[in-house]
Amino acid sequence: xxxxxxxxxxxxxxxxxxxxxxxxxxxxxxxxxxxxxxxxxxxxxxxxxxxxxxxxxxxxxxxxxxxxxxxxxxxxxxxxxxxxxxxxxxxxxxxxxxxxxxxxxxxxxxxxxxxxxxxxxx
Ligand code: FES
Numbered sequence: 001x002x003x004x005x006x007x008x009x010x011x012x013x014x015x016x017x018x019x020x021x022x023x024x025x026x027x028x029x030x031x032x033x034x035x036x037x038x039x040x041x042x043x044x045x046x047x048x049x050x051x052x053x054x055x056x057x058x059x060x061x062x063x064x065x066x067x068x069x070x071x072x073x074x075x076x077x078x079x080x081x082x083x084x085x086x087x088x089x090x091x092x093x094x095x096x097x098x099x100x101x102x103x104x105x106x107x108x109x110x111x112x113x114x115x116x117x118x119x120x121x122x
Contacts, residue, residue, distance in 0.1 A: 002026070005085040009053070010092035011039060022085050028060070029080040039080065040093060043067075046082035052099040053078055058089030069103055 002023035009018045009032070022031040029051055032039055042050035047067040055076045064082040065073065077099055078091070 005058075005088050007032075007058075007085055007089040007091065009037070009039065010090075012093045013040070013096070024085055026084070027081060028083045028085055032080070041081055044081045046079050049079065049099040049103070051080045052094045053080055053091040054094060056090040056092060058091075059086040060084060060089060061086050068099065072099060072102060 002025050004021045004023050007020060007022050007028060009020075010016075011018065018032070018037050020032060020035055020037065022028050029039060029041055029044070040050050042048045044051075046062070046065045049067050052068070055078055060078055060083045062068070062073070062078050062083040065079040068077060068079055077094070080091075
C-alpha cells in the first residue's frame with residue numbers, strides 16, 4: 001500500500017492553484033497527469049528542466065534528476081517528472097527557462113557564440 005501526501009502546486013503560468021494527493025512511490029508529474037492536471041514538461045526523464053519547480057515547503061526525493069545541478073537542488077529546485085513526495089509539499093512552477101538559465105545562461109550567455117556554420121563555397 002502506498003503512502004500518500006498532499007501536494008499544492010501553484011502553476012504560475014496559468015495562475016492556477018492545484019491541491020492533490022500523490023503516492024510516495026510514483027513520480028509527482030505522472031500522478032498529477034493521471035488526475036487530469038496539466039503541468040509543464042518535455043523530456044520526462046529528468047534531463048531538460050521544463051518541469052522544474054521551486055519547493056516552498058516539504059520534502060521530496062529526486063535521485064534521477066540528472067538535469068539539475070546539486071547547487072540548484074540545494075536552493076530548493078526540483079524536477080517533478082522524476083520526483084517522489086516524501087512529505088506534504090508546496091511548490092510553484094518556475095519562470096520560463098529560469099532553471100535552464102541559472103544553470104547554463106552564464107556559460108552560453110557570455111562569449112560571442114555565433115549560430116551558423118561556415119558555408120561551402122560552391
Ligand atoms: S520534463 Fe524534462 S526534466 Fe522533467
